[in-house]
Amino acid sequence: MNKLKMAASALALCAMAVPASAEDVKVGVISILEGAFAALGQDGIRGAELAVLETGGEVDGNKIEVITMSSDASPDSAVNAARKLIEQDGVDIIVGPLSGSEGLALRDLSKSYPGVTFLNGSSAAQDTTLRDSSDNFYRFGGDGAQWMVGVGDYAFNDMGYKSVAVIAEDYSFPYTQVLGFMTEFCEAGGKVPEKFWTPIGNKDYSSVVYSIPQDVDALFVALGGADAVNFLTQYSQAGGEKPIIGGSITIDQSILDSKGPFKKLLVGAPAGTPTVGDYDGDEWKAFTASYTEAFPDGFSAPSIFAHHYYMSAKAAMLALDEVDGDLSDDHAAFRAALNDLTFTTPTGGTMRLDKNRNGVIDNFVTEVYEREDGSLGNRVVKVVRDVDQLLGQDEEVFLASGPVSRDNPSCP
Amino acid sequence: MKQAFILIPLLILPFVLNDFWLTQVATRSLILGIMALSLSFLATYLGVVSFAQATMAGIAGYTIAFFGPNTVGIGVPLPFWVSIPLALVLATVSGALVGLIARRSRGIYAIMITLAIGVAFFYFTRQNYTFFNGWTGFSGVRAPEIAGLSLRDPLPLYLLSLGMAALALALVSGFVRSPLGLTIQAVRDAPGRVLALGVSITTPIVAAFAFSGLLAGAGGILNVWYQERISSFSVGLGPIIDILIISVIGGLRHPGGAFVGAVVFVLLDTFAVDLIDRERFNTLIGVVLLLIVIVAPGGLQQLASDWMARLRRPEVKEKSTVRANS
Numbered sequence: 001m002n003k004l005k006m007a008a009s010a011l012a013l014c015a016m017a018v019p020a021s022a023e024d025v026k027v028g029v030i031s032i033l034e035g036a037f038a039a040l041g042q043d044g045i046r047g048a049e050l051a052v053l054e055t056g057g058e059v060d061g062n063k064i065e066v067i068t069m070s071s072d073a074s075p076d077s078a079v080n081a082a083r084k085l086i087e088q089d090g091v092d093i094i095v096g097p098l099s100g101s102e103g104l105a106l107r108d109l110s111k112s113y114p115g116v117t118f119l120n121g122s123s124a125a126q127d128t129t130l131r132d133s134s135d136n137f138y139r140f141g142g143d144g145a146q147w148m149v150g151v152g153d154y155a156f157n158d159m160g161y162k163s164v165a166v167i168a169e170d171y172s173f174p175y176t177q178v179l180g181f182m183t184e185f186c187e188a189g190g191k192v193p194e195k196f197w198t199p200i201g202n203k204d205y206s207s208v209v210y211s212i213p214q215d216v217d218a219l220f221v222a223l224g225g226a227d228a229v230n231f232l233t234q235y236s237q238a239g240g241e242k243p244i245i246g247g248s249i250t251i252d253q254s255i256l257d258s259k260g261p262f263k264k265l266l267v268g269a270p271a272g273t274p275t276v277g278d279y280d281g282d283e284w285k286a287f288t289a290s291y292t293e294a295f296p297d298g299f300s301a302p303s304i305f306a307h308h309y310y311m312s313a314k315a316a317m318l319a320l321d322e323v324d325g326d327l328s329d330d331h332a333a334f335r336a337a338l339n340d341l342t343f344t345t346p347t348g349g350t351m352r353l354d355k356n357r358n359g360v361i362d363n364f365v366t367e368v369y370e371r372e373d374g375s376l377g378n379r380v381v382k383v384v385r386d387v388d389q390l391l392g393q394d395e396e397v398f399l400a401s402g403p404v405s406r407d408n409p410s411c412p
Numbered sequence: 413m414k415q416a417f418i419l420i421p422l423l424i425l426p427f428v429l430n431d432f433w434l435t436q437v438a439t440r441s442l443i444l445g446i447m448a449l450s451l452s453f454l455a456t457y458l459g460v461v462s463f464a465q466a467t468m469a470g471i472a473g474y475t476i477a478f479f480g481p482n483t484v485g486i487g488v489p490l491p492f493w494v495s496i497p498l499a500l501v502l503a504t505v506s507g508a509l510v511g512l513i514a515r516r517s518r519g520i521y522a523i524m525i526t527l528a529i530g531v532a533f534f535y536f537t538r539q540n541y542t543f544f545n546g547w548t549g550f551s552g553v554r555a556p557e558i559a560g561l562s563l564r565d566p567l568p569l570y571l572l573s574l575g576m577a578a579l580a581l582a583l584v585s586g587f588v589r590s591p592l593g594l595t596i597q598a599v600r601d602a603p604g605r606v607l608a609l610g611v612s613i614t615t616p617i618v619a620a621f622a623f624s625g626l627l628a629g630a631g632g633i634l635n636v637w638y639q640e641r642i643s644s645f646s647v648g649l650g651p652i653i654d655i656l657i658i659s660v661i662g663g664l665r666h667p668g669g670a671f672v673g674a675v676v677f678v679l680l681d682t683f684a685v686d687l688i689d690r691e692r693f694n695t696l697i698g699v700v701l702l703l704i705v706i707v708a709p710g711g712l713q714q715l716a717s718d719w720m721a722r723l724r725r726p727e728v729k730e731k732s733t734v735r736a737n738s
Contacts, residue, residue, distance in 0.1 A: 027690075030519075033692055039675070067686065067689065070685065070693070072650070074644055074645035074648075074650070075548075075549070075551070075641060075643055076639055076641065076643070076645055077645075079639065079640075079641065083432075083436060084432075084436065085432060087430075087436065088432045088436070101547060101549075101643070104548060105551060105553060105641060107639070108483060108551045108552050108640070109640075132483060167579050170538075170539070170546065170547065171546065171547035171548065172547065172548055199538065199539060200534070200547075268615035287653075313636060405541075406541075
């Protein structure tokens, strides 16, 4: 054992003997590069790299070095990845992570490393920035509630749904999504008599399918990936005919392309999302063009992950440019620049931060439509600009309603 | 005596290594080694491979998180001199319970029962919000401060883990020589004969599992201080398999093998990503582990001692020929 340790210390000395030149700025990017999310996590990395590519790899003569690390969707692995980037690779800035609970873990970790600036990737739990926020943790994007803004209103007023049952996975991100939907829907006068929380990776939804009340007008389904496919398949096989309302990751193109028997249920289904692949805004078209040019092996359009990692890395590059790449004084000037930063996002809005360092974003209400060739796609029905984390409410009222959970919010 | 010599370079390590190497590699190896030791103890002396060690470690970790400072607002803060013994007791009791459930099973059946317990506990922590806070778990768990010195600082945590590892090894080697330890080995070799002698085999099996629970619990406490958080992911299939891999590549024939395995595992886990394309590093880890199992079926510890023996043998021969000539 001691021999191995001696070899380890010899290796350590070698590692320490290569100091970076003073002007280099090291950016660590944490994303999920293993397991079920690997393809999506890779797209997050592409987004961050695209922002660096746009600067030509240097800001005011300071070389930007990007170092990527993988996590496996668990908070522990995100923390380990961040520690390695900081302590071993000596990064100045971290962009990431991808999923909700990882974001909460890095928010806590950032308090132990005041000399490093953290920019959230695409994780969207509410409390990452709202409660117990950290001075060096920034989110140039929204949380899961902001991503649902516009949908509750649309469902009540345009679709005429008065009563909706909720089916969602049992963890922080879907809680936040349900809050975003119910805040508007309940305020408009809608009722949510029943909420079903299912474990992630659940295969058998029959108990849920048969418990759905007969008198609801629609179902709000906040499930992701295979969970959404399994639920929708079992629901339509059981003869279910209630219309669907989707969460931000429920009705993506891969579900629309699948051969499930549930496709007829989805036509006309509204959903909320900050990223629409074939949005026809000018800025988005330009963003998609530079994405496909830089990454010919990427997706046909940037995913929600590429979009959000891009905005965070872009913010870091812009703020670096403002301070001429000077990160001395524990990033004081750099963080001041981040706090005051405004820039035009790929969706054409103006990104800026609130006092908790959370983004004010654009959000889309989309609906599923049938193309001429019979395939399904999502199209934009409404763009809501300048959505903040308090969903337009008074801060004290919003905070007094407490952290999101299975039972909060409630309007039976 | 021999073990004492190994301690000297380990005590010098903090002067040679920077904080990253000391904490992320050395301390993490020691902590994982202690957890793996709880498995290799069972495998070596009772002949049972248990997949429930991460559960026992997790119970200790969750106890520390629930009864200590955390940032999720769940639990009852207790002073650390109450919560630490409580965590160890609960881990030991959980070990005894696992032993009681699995006492009649051997080989693949014991693996399946303990795996079922481990996975059931994983899903329970994920669904229960009153004690385990579900998916998110506990964050902001702080190690106690003694005289203004946080036990989470690199040097104190390293020395504590080192001390705990040495103590665990000493405990194991003392325990297996005690009458109870010898009975446990007798149960491994010939349970029928032990029964014929009129000795119950339930007690030694439960005692062995309880003892392994104590070891796993000690590792679990250090792990929750090191990670500063615990969640369902910390007791899932990933950690369960990690502990098995560490024990197997280290070698199940000597308790020290767990630590050899842990060092190799942590080095691979930390640096594979630097050696190869970031998208393929899990392949590298898999290939190296496969090679170790093929080249050294008895584990790395066994491989090393074989080599040492081979190096020594020629010397012995030479001496004997000299004697013959004279």
